[in-house]
Amino acid sequence: MSQILRNIFHEYDPIASQLPFLGSPVPILTLTLCYLAFVLIIGPVFMRNRKPFNIKSVILVYNFLQVIVNCWLSYVFVATFYTHRAEVPDFGCLTKFQHSPKLEKLNVYGVYAFYMLKVIDYIETVFFVLRKSFKQVSFLHVYHHIMMSLFLYYLGTYYGSAGQYASVVALNCAVHAFMYTYYFVSALQPNMKLGLWWKKYITILQLSHFVLVLFHHSYPLLFRPKCDFPKGLLWFAVCQALIMLWLFGNFYRRTYMRVGQTGGVVKNGGKSVKNN
Template sequence: MSQIFQRIFHERDPVAEQLPLYGSPIPIIVLTLIYLAIVLVLGPLFMRNRKPFNIKNVILAYNFAQIIANCWLCYQFIVIFYANRADVPDFGCLTKFPHSPALQELNIYGLYIFYLLKVIDYVETVFFVLRKSFKQVSFLHIYHHIMMSTFVYYLGSYYGGAGQYASVIALNCAVHGFMYTYYLISALQPNKKMGLWWKKYITRIQLTHFVLVLLHHSYPLIFRPQCGFPKGLLWFAVCQSLIMVALFGNFYRRTYLQNKQNKEKEDINGNKEKSVKNK
């Protein structure tokens, strides 16, 4: 696998290669395999004859830390790019910035922090297993986590920076900041179901995020063919955006639209039965 990516990117980035968990693909591969084993096999077996664990305080701390980390990283990308906007010739084609130390540093170290956050995201699924919320351990959930962590590793390790994906990082962190705020409030008030009225808007925001990513990476392919960012990575982002729009769109349809229709049918049938009994 490493040889394939070396042929695409020609060489590993010397700076990224010195960072922990970035120098070799073995750590991310091992972590991902352990993650799959725990959430799909070992975890369910361990919880089979056990009651759900009460890990509310751990989840609260985790959600709060995720809010701080994601909002901080989103802020860093927006502020540093804005402060150095004169060094960005075209926001529609973001590559490396050798003439801007601030952008160059953000390009690699900002991506590296984002990568660590995507690996830490694996813990969320473990929480689902420990709480026996197996319904939340869906294909969409697992696929999204693994795809993000493994790809961000290769992006930083071989390309050596965020490049066009800087927009993805800012958008993704903003969405996750909002999402973990919902999780935090829901964990504080688990019995009130107060989040249901805005839970669906999180999915809408995620869908909007993937559409924006699709447009942002399609732009240089169509209007900036001379853009220095690797075409393969642009096509990957376009294809992944389409996949995620389809998966999240299907989840939204099943969870909110279909359930709403079923509930309306039940209400109609219930009203009919009441009227018949009254007669």
């Protein structure tokens, strides 16, 4: 498997590929297959004749830690790039920074931390299953979890740096910090009606995030043709941004805007969907 991937793409990055869960694809592929088997087959069968587990305390701790880690990672990327902005030749074309040890270290270990955060996100779907919240185990939810973790495995193992995706890390973590704050407050006070208005604007924030990602990765394709960042990775980001805008746009329309028989718009307090 490793040789096949090297033939399709290129050699492992000598530094990043030595980190746990990078290098050989066997661990992440095995974990992903186990994840799919549990959330789609084993978990629902196991929970069929059981009451939902009371795991409120575990969820509260999980959501709180997610807020802290996402805030920290977003801050580190923004603060480091701002502090070392003079060492960035072109913010429209972010690549590797061999001339800047600080930025290069952030790019290697920052994208690895982001990758591990997305692997840990698999746990959330397990919570849904154990609580019998099967409606939350949607195609959008499962697809996005798997796409992010497998792609970040490739980015870390073969490119070995965040590069142009540094913007994705900072934006994604900032959005997740707000989202998990909502989840934490909602889990802490399930009957608190004040939290209902958050849902709509969290989804709008998610959609805005994908628009920014789309523009940031389209820019070097249109205006920086000599940018050293791999064109395939740029096109992947553009395509994924369009796919997620479509999926989240459909979710927003179904959840918050339902056209009635009279043509009026009716608000619907459906559940918010994660963006990982």
